[in-house]
Amino acid sequence: MPEGGAINLDGRGLTAIPAEVFQDASLTSLSLFRNMLKELPDGLWRLSQLETLNLGDNLLEAIPDSIGRLRQLRMLDLGHNRLTSLPEALGELTALSGFLYLSNNRLAALPESLGNLAALRYLNVSDNLLTALPARLGGMKALRELRLYRNCLTSLPVSIGDLVHLKELHVQQNRLASLPESVGHLRELRELDLEDNALTSLPQSIGELGQLRRLNLRNNAIATLPSSLGHLARLTHLDLRANPLRNLPEEISALADLEKLDLRWCPLEHAPKWIAALQARGCTVYQ
Numbered sequence: 001m002p003e004g005g006a007i008n009l010d011g012r013g014l015t016a017i018p019a020e021v022f023q024d025a026s027l028t029s030l031s032l033f034r035n036m037l038k039e040l041p042d043g044l045w046r047l048s049q050l051e052t053l054n055l056g057d058n059l060l061e062a063i064p065d066s067i068g069r070l071r072q073l074r075m076l077d078l079g080h081n082r083l084t085s086l087p088e089a090l091g092e093l094t095a096l097s098g099f100l101y102l103s104n105n106r107l108a109a110l111p112e113s114l115g116n117l118a119a120l121r122y123l124n125v126s127d128n129l130l131t132a133l134p135a136r137l138g139g140m141k142a143l144r145e146l147r148l149y150r151n152c153l154t155s156l157p158v159s160i161g162d163l164v165h166l167k168e169l170h171v172q173q174n175r176l177a178s179l180p181e182s183v184g185h186l187r188e189l190r191e192l193d194l195e196d197n198a199l200t201s202l203p204q205s206i207g208e209l210g211q212l213r214r215l216n217l218r219n220n221a222i223a224t225l226p227s228s229l230g231h232l233a234r235l236t237h238l239d240l241r242a243n244p245l246r247n248l249p250e251e252i253s254a255l256a257d258l259e260k261l262d263l264r265w266c267p268l269e270h271a272p273k274w275i276a277a278l279q280a281r282g283c284t285v286y287q
Contacts, residue, residue, distance in 0.1 A: 005028070005029070006030070006031070006052075007029070008031045009032050010031050010032070010033040010034055010054075013035060013036060014037060015035075015036050015038070016037070017040075017044065019043070021047075022043035022046060022047065027049060028051045028072075029051060030053055031053075032054060032058065033054045033056045033057055034058075035058050036059055037060060039061075039062075040063070040064065045064075045070065048072065050073055051072050052075045052098075053070065053075070053076050053077070054075075055076075055081070056077040056079045056080050056081070057079070057080040058080075059081065060078070060083060061082045061083065062083065062084075063083065063087055065089040066089070067087065067090060068093065070093060073095055075098035076096060076099075077099070078101060080103070082106060083107055085107065086107065088113045090113060091111060091113020091114055091115070091116040091117065092113070093117065094117060094119065095119065098120075098122065099121070099122040100122070100123050100124070102125045103124045103126045107128040107129060108128075109130065109132070110133065111134065112134045114136070114139075114140065115134055115136025115138070118139060120140050120143060121144045121145070122145045123146050123147070125147070125151070126151070127149075127151075129151065130153055131152045131153065132153065132155065132157075133156065133157050137157050137159050138157070138158075138163060139159070139162070140163065141163065144166060144167050145168040146166060146168070146169050149171060149172045150173045152175055153171065153174040153175060154177060155178065156179060156180055158180045158182050159182070160180065161180065161181075161183060161184070161185035164185060164187065166188060167188055167190045167191070168189070169193070170193045171197070172194060173196040173197075175197060175198050176197040176198060176199055177198045178200070178201065179203055179206070180203070181205045182205070183209075186209060187208065187209065187210060189209050189212055190211055190213045191213060192209070192214070192215050193214075193216040194216060194217055195218040196219045196220075198221055199221060200221045200223065201222060201223075201224065201226075202222065202225065202229075204226045206226065206232075207226065207227075207231035210232070212234060212235055214237040217240055218262075219242040219243075220242075222244070223244050225248065227251045228251075229249060229252055233257065234257055237260045238252070238255075238261050240262060240266055241263070241264045242265040244266070245263075245268060246267055247269060248272055250272065253274035253277060258278065260284050261275075261283060262285075262286045271287060275287075
């Protein structure tokens with residue numbers, strides 16, 4: 001293997017990492033995806049030049065503080081394991097810029113130190129047991145995509161509004177009862193998925209998401225919508241299915257780019273007259 005090279009040991013049924021892996025300290029990429037590793041040896045942390053480390057789909061129950069020594073890591077996959085917690089040392093990996101996968105574990109909380117990962121662009125912590133997010137989440141200012149679906153979140157931190165470069169936010173299948181006004185600061189957001197939560201209303205600030213294309217609010221408890229929805233000039237898809245809506249704000253009729261409006265299973269008192277105008281200009285409306 002050449003210096004600074006890569007080792008791929010995916011799907012080998014390994015219960016331990018072969019000792020020869022640790023012989024080249026200049027190794028930059030190591031993939032151990034889909035094995036049967038239950039713990040990580042000390043030798044792993046001596047590979048200080050690693051930039052990519054894939055430990056996804058193993059049997060890991062814990063990650064030691066020593067992971068903080070891998071200061072060159074740009075991409076880290078810890079998804080599909082049995083992790084119940086993460087060390088604060090994860091926040092020392094400030095070179096992480098590509099992705100951090102933590103999905104499909106048993107995490108009930110995330111370390112506050114994640115807020116130190118200011119260069120990270122993609123974070124996936126879906127399919128866990130999270131009830132809250134770090135208050136310092138907003139420190140991850142380079143995030144472009146944040147996936148939080150299928151957790152137990154009841155709220156989002158105010159600091160989420162500091163993720164000003166975020167383009168996709170996926171929070172479906174949680175227990176959110178409200179959104180902070182600060183979501184209106186996510187001016188580059190293109191997609192917002194809030195399906196299957198417990199939302200009863202939306203903040204007026206949602207109308208400040210001028211780049212938003214897709215808004216999914218299916219299966220919540222929203223009885224009224226803010227008039228500010230009419231400011232979402234780039235919106236193409238609006239899914240309002242299965243909400244107790246009896247009326248719709250007329251401002252929705254001003255959404256010139258709207259291609260799909262889904263109103264199924266909403267107990268509207270009557271279909272607004274402007275629905276016909278939307279359909280006439282090519283918008284598909286499901287009722």
